[in-house]
Amino acid sequence: MKPSIPQGTRDFSPSDVRKRQYILNTIKTVFELYGYQPLETPSMENLQTLMGKYGEEGDRLIFKVLNNGLHEKKDKDKLNEEWGKILDKPYSTPAITERALRYDLTIPFARFVVMHQNDLAFPFKRYQMQPVWRADRPQRGRYREFWQCDADVVGSNSLINEAELLAIYHQAFHLLKVPGISVKINSRKVLAGLAEVVGHSDQLTDITVAIDKLDKIGWEGVSKELTERGLGATTISFVEQYLNIGGSNEERLAAMESLLESSAMAQQGIKELRDSIQYFSILKKAAWESELVVDFTLARGLNYYTGVIVEVGTSAVKMGSIGGGGRYDDLTGLFGLKGLSGVGVSFGIDRIYDVMEELGLFPEQVASGTKVLFLLMDEAATTQVLQYCSALRDAGIPADMYTEQAKFDKQMKYANKRNVPFVAIIGSDELANKVITLKNMQDGTQSTLDIDQLIAHLA
Amino acid sequence: MKPSIPQGTRDFSPSDVRKRQYILNTIKTVFELYGYQPLETPSMENLQTLMGKYGEEGDRLIFKVLNNGLHEKKDKDKLNEEWGKILDKPYSTPAITERALRYDLTIPFARFVVMHQNDLAFPFKRYQMQPVWRADRPQRGRYREFWQCDADVVGSNSLINEAELLAIYHQAFHLLKVPGISVKINSRKVLAGLAEVVGHSDQLTDITVAIDKLDKIGWEGVSKELTERGLGATTISFVEQYLNIGGSNEERLAAMESLLESSAMAQQGIKELRDSIQYFSILKKAAWESELVVDFTLARGLNYYTGVIVEVGTSAVKMGSIGGGGRYDDLTGLFGLKGLSGVGVSFGIDRIYDVMEELGLFPEQVASGTKVLFLLMDEAATTQVLQYCSALRDAGIPADMYTEQAKFDKQMKYANKRNVPFVAIIGSDELANKVITLKNMQDGTQSTLDIDQLIAHLA
Numbered sequence: 001m002k003p004s005i006p007q008g009t010r011d012f013s014p015s016d017v018r019k020r021q022y023i024l025n026t027i028k029t030v031f032e033l034y035g036y037q038p039l040e041t042p043s044m045e046n047l048q049t050l051m052g053k054y055g056e057e058g059d060r061l062i063f064k065v066l067n068n069g070l071h072e073k074k075d076k077d078k079l080n081e082e083w084g085k086i087l088d089k090p091y092s093t094p095a096i097t098e099r100a101l102r103y104d105l106t107i108p109f110a111r112f113v114v115m116h117q118n119d120l121a122f123p124f125k126r127y128q129m130q131p132v133w134r135a136d137r138p139q140r141g142r143y144r145e146f147w148q149c150d151a152d153v154v155g156s157n158s159l160i161n162e163a164e165l166l167a168i169y170h171q172a173f174h175l176l177k178v179p180g181i182s183v184k185i186n187s188r189k190v191l192a193g194l195a196e197v198v199g200h201s202d203q204l205t206d207i208t209v210a211i212d213k214l215d216k217i218g219w220e221g222v223s224k225e226l227t228e229r230g231l232g233a234t235t236i237s238f239v240e241q242y243l244n245i246g247g248s249n250e251e252r253l254a255a256m257e258s259l260l261e262s263s264a265m266a267q268q269g270i271k272e273l274r275d276s277i278q279y280f281s282i283l284k285k286a287a288w289e290s291e292l293v294v295d296f297t298l299a300r301g302l303n304y305y306t307g308v309i310v311e312v313g314t315s316a317v318k319m320g321s322i323g324g325g326g327r328y329d330d331l332t333g334l335f336g337l338k339g340l341s342g343v344g345v346s347f348g349i350d351r352i353y354d355v356m357e358e359l360g361l362f363p364e365q366v367a368s369g370t371k372v373l374f375l376l377m378d379e380a381a382t383t384q385v386l387q388y389c390s391a392l393r394d395a396g397i398p399a400d401m402y403t404e405q406a407k408f409d410k411q412m413k414y415a416n417k418r419n420v421p422f423v424a425i426i427g428s429d430e431l432a433n434k435v436i437t438l439k440n441m442q443d444g445t446q447s448t449l450d451i452d453q454l455i456a457h458l459a
Numbered sequence: 460m461k462p463s464i465p466q467g468t469r470d471f472s473p474s475d476v477r478k479r480q481y482i483l484n485t486i487k488t489v490f491e492l493y494g495y496q497p498l499e500t501p502s503m504e505n506l507q508t509l510m511g512k513y514g515e516e517g518d519r520l521i522f523k524v525l526n527n528g529l530h531e532k533k534d535k536d537k538l539n540e541e542w543g544k545i546l547d548k549p550y551s552t553p554a555i556t557e558r559a560l561r562y563d564l565t566i567p568f569a570r571f572v573v574m575h576q577n578d579l580a581f582p583f584k585r586y587q588m589q590p591v592w593r594a595d596r597p598q599r600g601r602y603r604e605f606w607q608c609d610a611d612v613v614g615s616n617s618l619i620n621e622a623e624l625l626a627i628y629h630q631a632f633h634l635l636k637v638p639g640i641s642v643k644i645n646s647r648k649v650l651a652g653l654a655e656v657v658g659h660s661d662q663l664t665d666i667t668v669a670i671d672k673l674d675k676i677g678w679e680g681v682s683k684e685l686t687e688r689g690l691g692a693t694t695i696s697f698v699e700q701y702l703n704i705g706g707s708n709e710e711r712l713a714a715m716e717s718l719l720e721s722s723a724m725a726q727q728g729i730k731e732l733r734d735s736i737q738y739f740s741i742l743k744k745a746a747w748e749s750e751l752v753v754d755f756t757l758a759r760g761l762n763y764y765t766g767v768i769v770e771v772g773t774s775a776v777k778m779g780s781i782g783g784g785g786r787y788d789d790l791t792g793l794f795g796l797k798g799l800s801g802v803g804v805s806f807g808i809d810r811i812y813d814v815m816e817e818l819g820l821f822p823e824q825v826a827s828g829t830k831v832l833f834l835l836m837d838e839a840a841t842t843q844v845l846q847y848c849s850a851l852r853d854a855g856i857p858a859d860m861y862t863e864q865a866k867f868d869k870q871m872k873y874a875n876k877r878n879v880p881f882v883a884i885i886g887s888d889e890l891a892n893k894v895i896t897l898k899n900m901q902d903g904t905q906s907t908l909d910i911d912q913l914i915a916h917l918a
Contacts, residue, residue: 003508003570003794006558009501011571014585017497033852035829035859038476042468042604043502043560043590044522049462063503066523066556068594071546083542087530097525099465101502111462112470121876123862126473131502135527145501158862160845282845285853335462370494386619386741393492394744400494403582403617417580 008136008144015367015419020147020353022366023176024129027149027347030172031127034164036151039126041108044099051093051100053107053334061135063144064097101133105150106331106344113154114335122155122340141350150325152344154332159272162308162327163279165345169312169323170288172347177361180315181290186298187273188305188326190256193266194242198235205303206231207239212299214243242296249277249294256296269307276308304328310345317355322348365421371458372422372438374401375411381426388424388436388451395455415441422458467595467603474826474878479606479812481825482635483588486608486806489631490586493623495610498585500567503558510552510559512566512793520594522603523556560592564609565790565803572613573794581614581799600809609784611803613791618731621767621786622738624804628771628782629747631806636820637781639774640749645757646732647764647785649715652725653701657694664762665690666698671758673702701755708736708753715755728766735767763787769804776814781807824880830917831881831897833860834870840885847883847895847910854914874900881917 005011012020028038050062073079078095085094102108105128113124129149136142151168153161166183173181191211195204206229210222217225219240226236245255253270260266273294280292300309307327314322325345332340356362372392374385385401392399400420402411415423425437436454439446449457464470471479487497509521532538537554544553561567564587572583588608595601610627612620625642632640650670654663669684676684678699685695704714712729719725732753739751759768766786773781784804791799815821831851833844844860851858859879861870874882884896895913898905908916 003573004505005501005508005570005574006503006505009503011501011574012499013575014496014498017499021497032828032857033855035832035857037473037828038480039473040471040476042464042470043592044465044468044604046463046465049464061527063527063558064525065560066525066545068520068522071548076546079546080542083539086525087535087538089530099522101524111464114462115464115470116472121873125859133502145503156862160841160860160862163845279845282842283849285849369491369496373494382619382738383741386622386738390742390744396492398491398494400584401619403615403619414580 008138018366019362023349023352026175027172030168031151034168036125036127039128040130041112043102045102045108047093047098047100049111050103054103062103063101063133063135065099067096067098103134104132105148109152110331111335114332114337117337123153124155125153127151147349149347149349150344152342154340154342157341159275160279161343162276163283166280167283170290173290174288178314178355182313183292184295184298184311186296187269187308189265189269193260193263193269196263196265197260198238208299211297212301214297245296252294272308300326304331314355317358319351319355322351368419368421370398370400370420372399372424373415373420374424376402377427381431384431385426391451395459397458467597477825478821482808482811485634486631489627490610493627495584495586498587500571502561504561504567506552506557506559508570509562513562521562522560522592522594524558526555526557562593563591564607568611569790570794573791573796576796582612583614584612586610606808608806608808609803611801613799613801616800618734619738620802621735622742625739626742629749632749633747637773637814641772642751643754643757643770645755646728646767648724648728652719652722652728655722655724656719657697667758670756671760673756704755711753731767759785763790773814776817778810778814781810827878827880829857829859829879831858831883832874832879833883835861836886840890843890844885850910854918856917
């Protein structure tokens with residue numbers, strides 16, 4: 001049998017892990033700076049917790065875990081009946097699959113907040129970085145196991161949270177040195193105001209879904225879709241006016257204020273955008289090169305958003321959004337806890353990885369952990385090499401030695417494959433003189449040092 | 460519906476996550492110092508990769524993931540037949556559950572090495588810290604989802620690896636400050652030599668399994684079990700002699716050398732123990748208080764070990780082993796790659812956590828991330844507080860503010876629940892004078908500082 005792994009899953013080699021950790025640790029540091037606390041939830045949730053939360057498509061893509069010990073159960077008729085449910089109705093919660101793999105981090109977070117509502121300090125700010133699983137058809141950039149990286153706060157209506165989350169995006173991508181970052185911002189209330197003003201509040205979702213496709217299908221496509229959804233020429237013309245608003249952020253806000261003058265909802269949304277941007281301007285650093293853009297064409301697909309929505313992209317690489325989020329007013333209501341407002345953002349780790357790889361943004365030292373590899377040219381040097389490694393490790397420098405008996409060429413080939421920046425050679429001369437020949441694997445230069453000099457050189 | 464999580468799984472609150480990360484990061488740093496490289500494998504493996512690798516009991520405890528889209532398949536008879544396999548034979552690999560959750564990190568590691576054998580640099584030293592899943596009956600200290608934390612090297616016969624892994628145990632527990640650590644060491648070759656000398660090489664497993672229980676059932680229990688397994692009085696008396704060997708490490712090795720003089724296998728095992736200990740003595744630091752003990756009663760349950768075996772315990776808490784490992788000669792042979800010898804160790808993270816919690820060994824700063832929380836006493840102070848938070852974050856100090864309008868008592872209660880070490884108060888006086896009243900939440904003392912002094916104080 002030739003071993004393999006399931007379609008849509010990945011092994012991460014040492015340099016992959018290091019690069020991914022670099023991204024995750026950078027974002028984590030920023031989350032922590034802004035007072036967000038780490039949370040981890042189990043990989044498996046009760047199937048009932050997940051079903052019905054992600055729409056029909058989502059239900060279909062949830063990985064269900066078969067109960068163990070079914071062969072020991074007496075009532076085979078009951079089991080066969082439950083099995084029948086799986087063949088008939090993909091969206092049910094059959095009793096032979098009580099557990100399922102986490103589909104995102106948001107629903108488990110809401111479930112956690114409701115379970116622990118009496119112990120938590122609200123506003124509760126948490127971040128979570130864990131894998132999720134979806135039985136999607138695998139394709140380039142789409143995996144069946146992938147990491148999500150979310151920060152959310154629940155139990156606060158303050159727009160300071162929106163501003164801090166905007167600052168988190170700007171600061172994280174600044175630290176990761178990703179160029180061309182733009183953070184788009186809009187409000188669901190403005191979109192709701194649009195639907196209200198054209199007299200089609202009942203078709204808010206239709207309008208939102210169509211607008212959401214503007215990037216992909218252009219105005220003609222959107223216009224066609226709105227027609228198909230039963231909206232008339234006057235409405236469509238008004239939507240076009242809405243989408244055409246341009247200029248600076250303040251010009252856009254002012255233009256929208258007058259276009260949707262008759263909607264209190266829209267005015268509220270515009271005020272929230274203004275306040276969020278005002279708070280953000282206090283937090284903003286001159287060094288951050290990324291921009292914040294009011295973009296009324298931003299809609300975001302997920303329906304649970306109710307206030308400010310954001311999305312991050314980069315102009316440096318052809319790639320979809322690499323982050324997004326927004327405010328939702330009733331997430332925990334799904335589990336019976338009403339009236340808690342929340343706002344959160346998510347980083348698309350896999351796409352950020354691809355962008356950074358394509359642009360060569362990973363710092364060189366990230367890819368290699370071991371700083372120096374000692375070659376073993378002479379067994380008599382073993383004790384000496386062990387002592388040198390030990391001294392380097394004492395100084396916090398990752399050091400390793402080749403432990404086998406092999407020719408110089410083979411050992412150098414190993415050092416190359418290991419991608420170590422320095423190789424240390426102890427031949428009989430070096431052993432006699434208590435020195436080390438150090439070879440820089442990048443530029444090929446060699447130098448002769450004693451152990452104290454070596455430590456100082458590599459520290 | 461009252462939300463809950465599956466039996467045997469856990470939510471980790473912010474302070475849980477921080478403490479666990481403290482353990483994992485400490486061990487990770489040590490692994491890196493010794494040249495081990497990180498690897499991550501998918502949570503799901505093909506069911507075929509896992510089945511038959513962990514014995515009958517293991518097969519029963521593997522969580523199988525149901526294929527998605529079964530309701531769309533045409534051939535219902537075939538599906539029903541596969542479903543029948545699940546009801547009949549728990550140890551099969553039915554085609555409706557092609558994937559399963561990882562049961563340990565060792566088999567995925569072996570699978571990875573075989574798949575990537577042409578790209579890897581051997582010896583390949585990897586560490587891996589990821590969750591595994593077992594459908595065991597949950598009980599105190601036993602979970603259905605738990606983390607393993609392993610370091611292994613494959614492709615090397617050198618006993619320097621054994622010595623480095625011993626050093627890793629000592630150094631990691633030294634850094635974690637766990638007292639009373641003893642690392643026991645033995646060799647499967649010595650145990651095989653014992654079976655050989657008493658003329659029962661065919662019953663090596665029986666003898667090993669019985670000896671493994673010495674701690675739990677005492678010599679009388681072991682003796683009884685050996686009798687039940689068909690071994691005679693002379694053999695049992697010889698095993699008793701074997702188990703009674705005591706004294707210093709060198710005395711034990713010398714006594715065993717003469718007791719098992721007639722077994723070349725045992726002599727080889729003793730030589731390997733001596734060499735491992737000798738290499739380790741070069742790496743050992745005076746500051747490490749833990750001890751290394753040759754213990755011929757150590758057997759380790761898992762059958763794939765073939766050379767040196769180790770186990771770690773602490774005398775400070777009543778608790779089973781908190782780490783273990785050994786050398787195995789043919790792990791990748793399971794997937795068709797013969798002749799690669801490996802050696803590895805594992806850290807029992809959950810138990811180490813329990814030991815450290817019981818002994819209060821977590822450094823105080825580990826449990827809290829946010830260093831200072833600003834109370835919002837007056838809305839007029841919002842801009843000032845945002846600026847202060849921003850300045851602290853610039854200095855790398857995690858800072859947060861209370862964003863709601865609430866009474867002082869409520870805000871203080873929040874700060875207490877958040878477990879922040881410092882609270883900063885900006886009343887109207889402080890705002891006018893550009894100062895900050897800082898309250899130390901530990902000892903209740905207060906001081907008045909400007910922002911530069913605050914940064915210096917908290918840095």
